[in-house]
Amino acid sequence: MLRLENVSHSFKNGSEVLKVLHNIEFEVKEGEMIALLGSSGSGKSTLLNLMAGLMKPTEGHIYIAGQDIVKYSENKLAVFRRKHIGFIFQAYELIPTLTVRENVELPLVFQSVPRSKRRKKAMELLEITGIGDKAEMYPSQLSGGQQQRVSIARSLITEPSVIFADEPTGNLDTKTEEEILRIMMTLNQSMNTTFVIVTHEMEVAAQMKKTIMLRDGYLVTPGEGSGPEAPRQPEVIALAACEEP
Numbered sequence: 001m002l003r004l005e006n007v008s009h010s011f012k013n014g015s016e017v018l019k020v021l022h023n024i025e026f027e028v029k030e031g032e033m034i035a036l037l038g039s040s041g042s043g044k045s046t047l048l049n050l051m052a053g054l055m056k057p058t059e060g061h062i063y064i065a066g067q068d069i070v071k072y073s074e075n076k077l078a079v080f081r082r083k084h085i086g087f088i089f090q091a092y093e094l095i096p097t098l099t100v101r102e103n104v105e106l107p108l109v110f111q112s113v114p115r116s117k118r119r120k121k122a123m124e125l126l127e128i129t130g131i132g133d134k135a136e137m138y139p140s141q142l143s144g145g146q147q148q149r150v151s152i153a154r155s156l157i158t159e160p161s162v163i164f165a166d167e168p169t170g171n172l173d174t175k176t177e178e179e180i181l182r183i184m185m186t187l188n189q190s191m192n193t194t195f196v197i198v199t200h201e202m203e204v205a206a207q208m209k210k211t212i213m214l215r216d217g218y219l220v221t222p223g224e225g226s227g228p229e230a231p232r233q234p235e236v237i238a239l240a241a242c243e244e245p
């Protein structure tokens with residue numbers, strides 16, 4: 001489903017070059033749900049943006065559904081992204097002037113799906129994420145947890161191959177965080193949607209079967225004797241949790 005080969009990334013700031021990801025390699029199988037861990041500044045968002053085709057890596061290959069998205073032109077990538085990739089943001093990123101239902105429908109507007117079909121599908125997803133009764137309200141009338149449910153519904157409407165979520169529960173209280181996680185886990189099981197979830201929270205990571213971790217732009221491989229500076233995984237998780245403001 002998703003495979004990274006030797007992915008590195010540098011940011012250029014004038015004459016300065018900052019290498020923030022170093023030779024990242026891993027794969028995620030169809031229907032898997034994995035957590036991407038690491039403390040603030042370790043490169044999680046950069047890696048997620050690369051995998052979602054929002055930026056191109058300076059080196060390496062990223063295969064999604066068998067296609068190397070690094071080789072795609074901007075246009076081809078935009079089409080591929082709309083079809084295969086869903087994204088959930090920490091700050092929800094809903095459009096304030098559209099209703100909840102219209103926000104969820106929007107990706108299908110770009111695909112010229114007829115209105116009645118869009119509406120039906122949006123309503124189904126809003127029911128699944130538990131906010132069908134809020135469909136005609138505006139985002140500002142909803143709590144953070146409710147807005148994230150809208151954003152999850154929106155990410156699913158194109159039936160993407162994989163959904164990337166960047167700290168989706170970062171703005172939510174613990175109880176709401178658990179609800180949102182449970183929704184994503186249920187969707188993962190019922191619809192076999194592949195999820196990659198960035199988080200620095202231990203409780204979130206503890207619920208995932210599979211985790212990968214970044215430290216200073218390097219992948220930390222637990223249990224592979226990655227040297228004296230690579231602590232065991234639980235310690236790294238604890239450290240990551242403490243460092244975050």
Ligand code: ADP
Pocket residue numbers: 011012013018020038039040041042043044045046047
């Ligand atoms: P995380 O999501 O784990 O907190 P990021 O991927 O946001 O980490 O950032 C990794 C590193 O890359 C940090 O040192 C950050 O300052 C740097 N960085 C991120 N985006 C940019 C950018 N657009 N230009 C320059 N440096 C960036």
Ligand code: MG
Pocket residue numbers: 044045046
């Ligand atoms: Mg980040």
